Amino acid sequence: MNTKASTAKFWISEAPIDIAHLQRELEAAGVGAVVCFEGRVRDHNEGRPVDSLTYQAYGELAEAEGQRILEEARARFAIERVVCLHRVGELAVGEVAVWAGVSAGHRAAAFDACRYVIDEVKARVPIWKREHYRQGASEWLHPDSAGPK
Amino acid sequence: MNTKASTAKFWISEAPIDIAHLQRELEAAGVGAVVCFEGRVRDHNEGRPVDSLTYQAYGELAEAEGQRILEEARARFAIERVVCLHRVGELAVGEVAVWAGVSAGHRAAAFDACRYVIDEVKARVPIWKREHYRQGASEWLHPDSAGPK
Amino acid sequence: MNYRLLYFASLCDAAGRAEEIVASEAADVRALYSELAERHGFTFAPERLRVAVNGAFTDWDHCLADNDEVVFLPPVSGG
């Protein structure tokens, strides 16, 4: 058994996110706090109405970099489990694009680790978003930074 | 319609927390980020094995103070919805004692508001925890501060 | 004057009751706590407690009126 592999899991998925399944991955003895983050497709970005998004990943490197981020979170914060899943493909407004969850003994570590994971995933994991606008145009987003937090 | 009442809701409840119901309260147009916190009964506290907890609230004031905290969160952070529910009565190890959720356009506000709510609830809302230890004793907790975060 | 007291957590244990009606000459919250601490053996110093009158937080110099509901709140431990 690889303990690390069972307590920090990052996935890229074409299928919709099964949140109940991810939450079960966070169960462990001694858990007093669970913090979850859901990032959803918004109906607008910088004033332009958005109909849908396409996410594209460099899959092999994205999974390796995502896994690296979760291991960093486990090393930095006193947490029990950490999981993160990022969708790829076509997503409609309101769909969950990324989900991250952390369980810990106490809440400070759970909050800090969850925030760390989502900030680093957005900044480092090779995934790109193409926004499809209501007006018919579409555009790959390549922000200078990871954009608004 | 009271807009505030529909976007910031605090409850004290004797019944188990219905998380799916609370999550539906967070839906709103323009939501890009949802952060949820779950506080659960741990199987030990400061080294002593815990079997169960009893939470007691000064109900009337607890609901007013909880609601005040949620309104503060709405005033301080750019969020859409915020809900929080705290259990009272007897809880077993692993049960969810408190649940807080925040939806927002962007993640920084959602994280900060969720953290604010749970920190303030623990520090200010008149609810007390009695721990029942495996050895048979039990004890009301009256920490000098709000305890480990 | 008569005051209605509610007791929670360890103050409830110490008083041996969750509520009581008390006849007292105490004119403010501080004097009332002093009287009840002696009667019930409460060991909390006032600075570790908060106080509520008629369902709202207030301060220790709050002047009491007949039939006020008074609650001394020990340090909370929710969450």
Place this chain on the structure above:
Amino acid sequence: MNYRLLYFASLCDAAGRAEEIVASEAADVRALYSELAERHGFTFAPERLRVAVNGAFTDWDHCLADNDEVVFLPPVSGG
């Protein structure tokens, strides 16, 4: 030498393909990007890109070997 290139997002649009095999005399990553930027009209300055060789991040001075898989990564926008 032959290199296998993968293109993502706007670099894929600019190159008009998701991958290609390129025969090139470029010995390092920087020289290869310069050559491909000219061929495909890539407008990103190198400092806005990251680079990966054979599935791992590396730097712009990385020396290439025959049949390496090289990816220039435009600024990411996941989440």
